[in-house]
Amino acid sequence: MxxxxxxxxxxxxxxxxxxxxxxxxxxxxxxxxxxxxxxxxxxxxxxxxxxxxxxxxxxxxxxxxxxxxxxxxxxxxxxxxxxxxxxxxxxxxxxxxxxxxxxxxxxxxxxxxxxxxxxxxxxxxxxxxxxxxxxxxxxxxxxxLVPQDDPRYLPMPGKHPADGSVPDHPVRLTHSPTRKDLKNTDDLLRAVDQLRTEGLHLELDLIDDAPHVECLRRKRRAHILFDHLQGYYGVSSIEGLSQGLPTIAGLDDHNRRHITELTGTTNLPWITTTPRNLPQTLRQLIQNPGLRDKAGHASRRFITTRWTDxxxxxxxxxxxxxx
CATH class of the missing domain: 3.40.50.2000 (Glycogen Phosphorylase B;)
Structure with missing residues (x-):
């Protein structure tokens, strides 16, 4: 055909x-x-x-x-x-x-x-x-879908210390909104400002109008990906999950139900939150490398077993x- x-x-x-x-x-x-x-x-x-x-x-x-x-x-x-x-x-x-x-x-x-x-x-x-x-x-x-076996979509090794210790370098959070007004970018910026005033070692990589290959390269270097909180997920989510990133999105019950039906599992890898709870969600991920590592492995496992191209x-x- x-x-x-x-x-x-x-x-x-x-x-x-x-x-x-x-x-x-x-x-x-x-x-x-x-x-x-x-x-x-x-x-x-x-x-x-x-x-x-x-x-x-x-x-x-x-x-x-x-x-x-x-x-x-x-x-x-x-x-x-x-x-x-x-x-x-x-x-x-x-x-x-x-x-x-x-x-x-x-x-x-x-x-x-x-x-x-x-x-x-x-x-x-x-x-x-x-x-x-x-x-x-x-x-x-x-x-x-994404081509999960393409090197650009593979996890980058070595971002989380094997002994679970807190690294000296800042935790890198990435966000790539095509339209900031639709992607909760303002909520993210407010949360980042709040966490920085608390003294957390956090770096925000806001990817804006970059070529896709550059976008993938920068995401792959990150420790956490923020998609948006609109109730569904974007392509950015799928890229982040494939790259083994803890991926934040505000999935609602309707979306979770359909994804569960498609994939046959209720164990979905997205880290769900709300604008109000976003600072707390980020704080937990920033302060706990082991939690990030576990979430990242779950992300990659989901894509390679339940969501392959x-x-x-x-x-x-x-x-x-x-x-």
């Missing part, structure tokens, strides 16, 4: 990660066409329209013609031009998938999309996190095969 993914931009590099995982772990072929680069994160790309010459455009045309599945990400659909081509002209005999990742337009007016899909009889709908099922209950949750690629492939 030939799957053609189409996206205006690739949200957090998730589409290219799915494409690579499908190609690596299933018998299917997946290609990705993108239109724009947003932010300066340097995600990997496949067929990026601004970079294509005439031969590249012909390849896009051939893929539109020959694909078995057109898999649209974010707000893209068949009426979104991709260079000189309109996907609507190539729908005959193809399955169509719509895959949502929490774009502000979708969050702001999900009924607009629900009406569109109902009018077009679209039933192959995916969302990237369980909270989005509230907005599109007809969809299936398809978790984002192969497991999630097969889950997506099984969905696409039924479209």
């Amino acid at each position: 030939l799957v053609l993914m189409l996206a205006v931009n690739d949200p957090a590099g998730t589409a290219i990660a799915f494409a690579k995982a499908l190609n690596r772990h299933t018998e299917h072929t997946c290609r990705l066409v993108t239109l724009e680069t947003r932010y300066n994160h340097g995600w990997d790309a496949d067929l990026h329209l601004p970079d294509l010459d005439e031969a590249g455009l012909e390849e896009v045309h051939a893929l539109l013609r020959d694909a078995d599945v057109l898999h649209f990400h974010m707000t893209a659909d068949e009426d979104q031009p991709f260079g000189p081509f309109l996907p609507r002209d190539h729908l005959r005999g193809k399955a169509v998938v719509h895959h949502h990742h929490g774009h502000p337009d979708f969050r702001g007016d999900p009924d607009k999309y629900r009406r569109k899909y109902a009018e077009r009889n679209r039933r192959n709908l995916l969302v990237s996190t369980p909270d989005l099922l509230h907005l599109l209950p007809e969809a299936r949750w398809q978790p984002n 192969k497991q999630l690629a097969i889950r997506l492939a099984e969905f696409l095969e039924k479209c």
